[in-house]
Amino acid sequence: MDLEEQTLEKTGDRCEVCGAKLTGAELQLALETSGPALCTVHADEVVPLDDVEAVEAD
Numbered sequence: 001m002d003l004e005e006q007t008l009e010k011t012g013d014r015c016e017v018c019g020a021k022l023t024g025a026e027l028q029l030a031l032e033t034s035g036p037a038l039c040t041v042h043a044d045e046v047v048p049l050d051d052v053e054a055v056e057a058d
């Protein structure tokens with residue numbers, strides 16, 4: 001078993017879009033927004049999943 005890998009696999013460790021390892025700042029942003037774990041590139045492109053439909057209706 002690879003315990004180190006399990007530790008790293010916990011929520012929000014990698015970008016959910018491209019799978020890139022997140023930096024500390026990117027991880028913190030994901031925690032602060034309670035949003036999906038996203039790298040800087042995809043965090044800038046993807047809106048929070050909470051109200052996607054509301055955003056479209058705007």
Ligand SMILES: [Zn+2]
Nearest residue numbers: 015018039042
């Ligand atoms: Zn990404």
